[in-house]
Amino acid sequence: DGGITQSPKYLFRKEGQNVTLSCEQNLNHDAMYWYRQDPGQGLRLIYYSQIVNDFQKGDIAEGYSVSREKKESFPLTVTSAQKNPTAFYLCASSTQIGNTIYFGEGSWLTVV
Amino acid sequence: DAKTTQPPSMDCAEGRAANLPCNHSTISGNEYVYWYRQIHSQGPQYIIHGLKNNETNEMASLIITEDRKSSTLILPHATLRDTAVYYCIGEDMGRRALTFGSGTRLQVQP
Numbered sequence: 498d499g500g501i502t503q504s505p506k507y508l509f510r511k512e513g514q515n516v517t518l519s520c521e522q523n524l525n526h527d528a529m530y531w532y533r534q535d536p537g538q539g540l541r542l543i544y545y546s547q548i549v550n551d552f553q554k555g556d557i558a559e560g561y562s563v564s565r566e567k568k569e570s571f572p573l574t575v576t577s578a579q580k581n582p583t584a585f586y587l588c589a590s591s592t593q594i595g596n597t598i599y600f601g602e603g604s605w606l607t608v609v
Numbered sequence: 610d611a612k613t614t615q616p617p618s619m620d621c622a623e624g625r626a627a628n629l630p631c632n633h634s635t636i637s638g639n640e641y642v643y644w645y646r647q648i649h650s651q652g653p654q655y656i657i658h659g660l661k662n663n664e665t666n667e668m669a670s671l672i673i674t675e676d677r678k679s680s681t682l683i684l685p686h687a688t689l690r691d692t693a694v695y696y697c698i699g700e701d702m703g704r705r706a707l708t709f710g711s712g713t714r715l716q717v718q719p
Contacts, residue, residue, distance in 0.1 A: 540709035587652055598707055600652030
């Protein structure tokens with residue numbers, strides 16, 4: 498089946514530790530995105546990538562880093578510099594930037 | 610980019626049409642309007658999008674006013690499974706990445 502796979506679904510980390518969330522897509526999409534969602538809130542854009550080896554900051558990029566070494570993969574690292582990392586993280590992709598976005602099932606990150 | 614305004618919540622009776630409004634008065638001529646919905650703790654699901662003309666698919670209909678300042682998403686026969694948060698989004702042509710607001714929480718009542 499084609500789709501977007503995020504892993505892990507649930508992740509717990511101690512404060513001060515970096516953590517990397519995985520996002521893989523087999524849709525042959527050029528563009529990929531990371532969003533953050535806090536309880537009861539909408540989605541906020543962290544980073545997006547239009548093509549391999551290229552990415553841009555979204556609205557809340559501070560404390561996060563990404564890489565896009567392969568078309569299929571867009572991992573997100575939540576660094577210790579992120580003040581409030583506990584949230585629901587959503588990865589998405591589209592055929593190209595500006596086209597309809599399709600989402601993965603999300604990853605819950607809890608930092609204790 | 611087009612800012613959108615939606616009511617925070619709405620109720621609808623099961624089997625009736627659900628009409629979800631959205632204002633996007635700052636939308637420019639070449640920016641699409643997208644609708645997504647999100648069921649609790651899942652990734653948002655694409656519903657429909659449009660530019661000027663009304664659109665219909667197997668999930669819903671999208672009615673866009675002639676001046677493009679507002680639109681309505683119509684679920685013709687709402688079911689309990691349609692209970693979700695519905696997001697109306699104006700495409701950000703500058704960045705070309707969709708920006709989500711807080712959406713409308715639709716509660717379908719039995």
